[in-house]
Amino acid sequence: MKNISSILTAGIVLFFASCGNSGKETAETPAADTTAMETAAAAPDAPAFTSFKVLAIQHKVKNFEKWRVAYMAHDSMRQTYGITHFRLGRGLEDSNMVFLADIITDVEKAKEFAASPDLKDAMKKAGVISAPSVNYDDVIRMDSSVIDQNLRVRISHRVKDFDAWLKVYEDEGKESRAVNGLIDRSLSRGIDDPNMVTIVFAISDMEKAKARMNSTELKALMLGAGVEGPPTILFYRLVD
Numbered sequence: 364m365k366n367i368s369s370i371l372t373a374g375i376v377l378f379f380a381s382c383g384n385s386g387k388e389t390a391e392t393p394a395a396d397t398t399a400m401e402t403a404a405a406a407p408d409a410p411a412f413t414s415f416k417v418l419a420i421q422h423k424v425k426n427f428e429k430w431r432v433a434y435m436a437h438d439s440m441r442q443t444y445g446i447t448h449f450r451l452g453r454g455l456e457d458s459n460m461v462f463l464a465d466i467i468t469d470v471e472k473a474k475e476f477a478a479s480p481d482l483k484d485a486m487k488k489a490g491v492i493s494a495p496s497v498n499y500d501d502v503i504r505m506d507s508s509v510i511d512q513n514l515r516v517r518i519s520h521r522v523k524d525f526d527a528w529l530k531v532y533e534d535e536g537k538e539s540r541a542v543n544g545l546i547d548r549s550l551s552r553g554i555d556d557p558n559m560v561t562i563v564f565a566i567s568d569m570e571k572a573k574a575r576m577n578s579t580e581l582k583a584l585m586l587g588a589g590v591e592g593p594p595t596i597l598f599y600r601l602v603d
Contacts, residue, residue, distance in 0.1 A: 412505060416554065417449060418473045419498040419561070420463040421597065425490035427459050431602075433489035434463075440485075444476035445469045452515060452599035462517065462599050470499055470554055500551035500561055512546065513601045514566040516576075521559050523589035525552065528560065531588035543575035544568030566598075 424430035445468035454460030522528040553559030
């Protein structure tokens with residue numbers, strides 16, 4: 364009997380020891396989760412932004428809708444010069460003020476297009492009633508994520524030294540601008556004059572945005588950053 368009792372006791376000990384080890388193994392087996400985390404960590408980064416060139420035009424028209432139809436009908440001619448429609452904006456203060464940004468592949472061809480008699484004739488027929496403002500820019504930063512805001516402000520000014528200005532702009536920070544109703548969308552440098560800077564902001568709060576833009580604090584910041592002369596500003600609604 365004593366031997367049987369010893370055998371039973373040993374069996375019970377082994378049983379509970381086995382149950383304890385089984386529970387421990389279950390708790391310490393996160394192999395699948397670890398693999399998933401490692402896979403996520405090794406996922407490739409999003410492709411880096413590649414700068415591109417644009418032809419930016421601003422002018423006034425007699426009738427926006429009639430002009431737009433004529434502009435779109437002229438697309439095949441633009442394509443022969445390596446020009447692709449990109450953005451269209453309509454002025455907020457004057458709804459017949461038009462802002463255009465077209466992507467270009469060859470600056471010289473784009474300049475040839477802008478100076479062509481055919482374009483001047485087409486613009487006249489479309490109802491353009493002011494001399495166009497034409498700029499060639501290199502877009503070096505752009506946020507193309509989809510947002511609800513379609514109001515924009517385009518600010519252009521010349522700076523003494525682009526790198527010095529950029530440091531001040533970055534130190535201000537996009538978070539600070541966003542608090543003041545200005546959401547960073549794009550940053551461009553002039554192709555003919557690299558110290559000509561153009562910034563486009565989406566507007567989340569017009570009152571805050573205008574207050575910031577007219578503030579003495581921002582004016583002092585711009586002066587310290589080397590901005591030369593008053594900026595050219597256009598408020599517009601993004602149409603497409």
